[in-house]
Amino acid sequence: LAACSQVRSEFALATFPYPVDTFYSNMRVAAAVGAASALRMEKHDGGSPVSALQGEFSALQNEIKRSGRITPGVYATVVKLRDMVTRLIEPTIQESHAADQLLVLTVFREIIECDASYQKYVVGQKKSAQAALGTLKTSWETCGGSVDQLKAKYEACLDERDALVRHNNTVCCQEYAACSTDGYGDCETVKLEAGFAGCDYKAMTGHECFNHAKQLVAPLQGYFHRQDAKYEALRFECEKFSAAATAKIAECAYLQEAVNAKVEETNQISEEFNNAAAATESFAQKSCTSYRACREKTIAEYHQTVGPCQPTGAYGEGGDCVKNREVDRQNEWDSTKQISCMLRHYCEGGSFKEELLKECKGSIDTYHLAVTYPQVPEEIPCELPDCGRCPGCDECVDRPYYQYETPCYATPMNEQPTCVEEPECPEWCSEPDRQQQIGAPPPTTTTQAPTEEQAARDLPSWLGGGPKCPGSDALVHAGCKVTVTASATCHQVSEEIQARVSGQYSLWHDPHNNGTYTLDSVKASTLNLRRTKANGQYTDKQLFTLVPEGISALVPEGSKCQIQGCSQSQVFSVVDMSTNYCDLRMLYCGSAEGCKPVKHDFAISEDSVLPTLGAGKDASQCLRV
Numbered sequence: 001l002a003a004c005s006q007v008r009s010e011f012a013l014a015t016f017p018y019p020v021d022t023f024y025s026n027m028r029v030a031a032a033v034g035a036a037s038a039l040r041m042e043k044h045d046g047g048s049p050v051s052a053l054q055g056e057f058s059a060l061q062n063e064i065k066r067s068g069r070i071t072p073g074v075y076a077t078v079v080k081l082r083d084m085v086t087r088l089i090e091p092t093i094q095e096s097h098a099a100d101q102l103l104v105l106t107v108f109r110e111i112i113e114c115d116a117s118y119q120k121y122v123v124g125q126k127k128s129a130q131a132a133l134g135t136l137k138t139s140w141e142t143c144g145g146s147v148d149q150l151k152a153k154y155e156a157c158l159d160e161r162d163a164l165v166r167h168n169n170t171v172c173c174q175e176y177a178a179c180s181t182d183g184y185g186d187c188e189t190v191k192l193e194a195g196f197a198g199c200d201y202k203a204m205t206g207h208e209c210f211n212h213a214k215q216l217v218a219p220l221q222g223y224f225h226r227q228d229a230k231y232e233a234l235r236f237e238c239e240k241f242s243a244a245a246t247a248k249i250a251e252c253a254y255l256q257e258a259v260n261a262k263v264e265e266t267n268q269i270s271e272e273f274n275n276a277a278a279a280t281e282s283f284a285q286k287s288c289t290s291y292r293a294c295r296e297k298t299i300a301e302y303h304q305t306v307g308p309c310q311p312t313g314a315y316g317e318g319g320d321c322v323k324n325r326e327v328d329r330q331n332e333w334d335s336t337k338q339i340s341c342m343l344r345h346y347c348e349g350g351s352f353k354e355e356l357l358k359e360c361k362g363s364i365d366t367y368h369l370a371v372t373y374p375q376v377p378e379e380i381p382c383e384l385p386d387c388g389r390c391p392g393c394d395e396c397v398d399r400p401y402y403q404y405e406t407p408c409y410a411t412p413m414n415e416q417p418t419c420v421e422e423p424e425c426p427e428w429c430s431e432p433d434r435q436q437q438i439g440a441p442p443p444t445t446t447t448q449a450p451t452e453e454q455a456a457r458d459l460p461s462w463l464g465g466g467p468k469c470p471g472s473d474a475l476v477h478a479g480c481k482v483t484v485t486a487s488a489t490c491h492q493v494s495e496e497i498q499a500r501v502s503g504q505y506s507l508w509h510d511p512h513n514n515g516t517y518t519l520d521s522v523k524a525s526t527l528n529l530r531r532t533k534a535n536g537q538y539t540d541k542q543l544f545t546l547v548p549e550g551i552s553a554l555v556p557e558g559s560k561c562q563i564q565g566c567s568q569s570q571v572f573s574v575v576d577m578s579t580n581y582c583d584l585r586m587l588y589c590g591s592a593e594g595c596k597p598v599k600h601d602f603a604i605s606e607d608s609v610l611p612t613l614g615a616g617k618d619a620s621q622c623l624r625v
Contacts (some may be wrong), residue, residue: 054322078343085340093329093336097369100322106300107305108374114294118380121287126385129280131389135524136273140390143266147393150259157252164248168241171234254475263393268389277387288382299376306373322371330366337364466610467564470528470541478576478615479568481608482584488602490525490546490561497527497544497587499598508598512582512622531567531583540583541569563588563604578616581609585622594623 013602199209264423309319341360466481486493500508501517510517520528527544542565549560565588567580589595590602 042486043482068323075347078346081342082340082347085336085343089332089336089338092201093333093369096325097329097371100325101371104322104371104373107302108300108376109548111295111302111376114291114298115377115380117294118287121378126280126287129276129283130385130387133273133276133280136269136276140266140273143262144393147259147262147266150255150262154252154255154259157248161245161248161252164241164245164588168238168245171241172238223620251475251619256301267392270392274388275614277389280387284382284384288384291380291382295379302376326369326371329369333366333369334361334364353548406458458547458597466608467566468526468543469566469568470543472541472570474570474572475573476572477569478573478580478612479566480578480580480584480615480617481609482563482565482581482610483608484563484565484588485586485605485607486561486602487559488561488600489559490548492600493546493563493588493603494522494525494527494562496597496600497529498522498601499600500587501529503598508596510586511595511624512579512586513624515583517587529587539570540567540580541570541581542587544584544587574614576615578621579612581611581616581617581619582622585619589622593619 013506067197082235104363109176114257199206199212201209307323309321309324311324338360339364342357344355467483469479469481472479488496498519501519504510504516512530515531515533518530518532522528525546525548527542527546529544530539531542532539543562546563547562549562567583569576569580585593585606586595588604590597590604592603611617
């Protein structure tokens with residue numbers, strides 16, 4: 001009875017239909033089945049309770065036939081047998097059925113859990129990973145488009161440079177030919193038709209000799225002035241085109257640095273996309289393999305538990321599976337109910353008529369002992385993604401060109417000067433100051449404000465690394481890059497930046513000279529803004545890229561955010577009095593830095609601040625109106 005009570009408790013806690021409450025483990029279900037089976041198979045006078053009941057009922061029939069009437073002893077036996085049916089056998093059969101039903105549903109639930117786990121991956125991690133790949137591919141395509149545009153501008157610049165260099169060489173060659181030898185008075189010698197000027201001091205006075213000489217050179221009046229004017233025009237033209245060619249060379253060098261920086265950025269995104277794509281494909285393959293193995297194992301266990309299975313041959317031992325035990329229980333229920341019906345008739349009439357047996361059999365129903373077997377659902381199709389790959393870009397390589405200050409060889413006076421297209425490189429090519437003219441960093445010992453040339457020289461290297469920048473139309477401009485760690489999520493950082501901009505001027509104002517910010521766009525983890533000075537004359541552009549700590553295609557966002565910011569002036573500028581730095585800092589600084597947050601106040605750590613040459617990074621300049 002104690003075992004029966006345990007089975008009833010297990011059955012009462014079950015929830016039908018499926019799913020079964022999660023606290024049911026296979027071990028508890030097996031224990032319930034074992035308890036019911038133990039009751040059902042408990043030996044009673046050498047057999048199971050049902051076989052014992054049948055034996056005693058047969059003996060009862062023989063006793064009634066022998067005595068012909070119901071004696072007190074016979075009545076006591078009838079009561080005993082009815083008590084055995086109602087208190088032991090029927091509850092045992094019902095509890096065994098409930099335990100087997102619970103076992104079927106619990107084993108079936110393991111198949112559903114395989115499907116649910118894989119479905120969670122499909123709609124969760126897989127979808128998120130593919131969305132992240134889509135964002136990366138969009139960034140790669142955007143960068144690739146920028147690379148193509150920059151390369152086109154660079155090629156056009158090279159064409160203009162080569163045309164200027166060729167014209168420069170031609171003009172300077174003509175200028176050189178006008179005076180092909182060194183030394184005063186040797187550039188041009190004119191032979192007078194009347195011969196050389198002389199003086200016969202015996203026959204002529206000095207004054208007469210000088211007048212004679214003047215008559216000889218009179219035809220040259222104005223000639224040297226005209227020739228000198230031609231030479232000055234050539235010299236001026238040579239200097240002008242030399243300066244223009246040098247400026248165009250510097251411009252092309254800057255474009256080359258810019259396009260190669262964009263190429264590097266594109267290749268980094270390409271590498272990141274390719275690595276994430278490979279990881280996504282690999283994880284999808286592993287998830288699919290694991291899901292199929294899970295289904296194969298749990299379905300095999302389900303069919304093994306359900307059956308049918310090979311019977312053992314002994315009574316009440318139909319085999320170790322639910323379907324065989326279900327048949328045994330229904331047979332036992334049928335036999336027990338027939339005996340119970342006959343006992344009832346004995347108690348009521350003192351005898352049993354054979355014609356009542358059909359009536360008893362017709363009233364027996366075993367529908368409540370039928371086990372429900374859920375159908376195994378179809379397998380979820382494994383759709384393995386083909387993410388593709390993003391190719392990288394090649395860097396721009398300069399093509400050779402030849403520009404010389406004097407690209408002509410000296411020639412004898414009676415010959416035309418020879419201009420060469422590709423002569424040996426002159427000595428100045430190896431001079432240190434010429435080597436540093438384009439692309440070299442400025443000396444670090446000077447304390448004077450940088451010149452335009454120095455600022456232009458520094459700009460390509462500044463643009464080439466660190467946070468992404470919004471871009472500027474000015475060839476030479478001031479700017480600043482920052483890398484900051486915020487003790488907040490990137491979502492909170494983005495909300496705070498947007499809240500400050502939208503809160504102008506009631507909830508927040510720019511502490512740095514009361515400028516006006518405008519939010520141009522917000523895309524995923526990037527914010528594009530611009531700040532106009534209070535007088536409305538100057539505008540700087542800002543780009544913030546927010547990178548969650550530890551982010552990847554399959555790892556959730558952490559509690560810290562790396563802020564990568566860049567601000568650039570849009571007009572020619574070198575010294576900016578920390579304006580570009582303040583343009584960035586005023587949008588993420590907290591109360592600890594003397595700022596007034598609108599929505600989220602978080603701690604920050606400025607990991608790096610990189611202004612361009614001449615630009616400042618003085619935080620004290622930011623809190624001034």
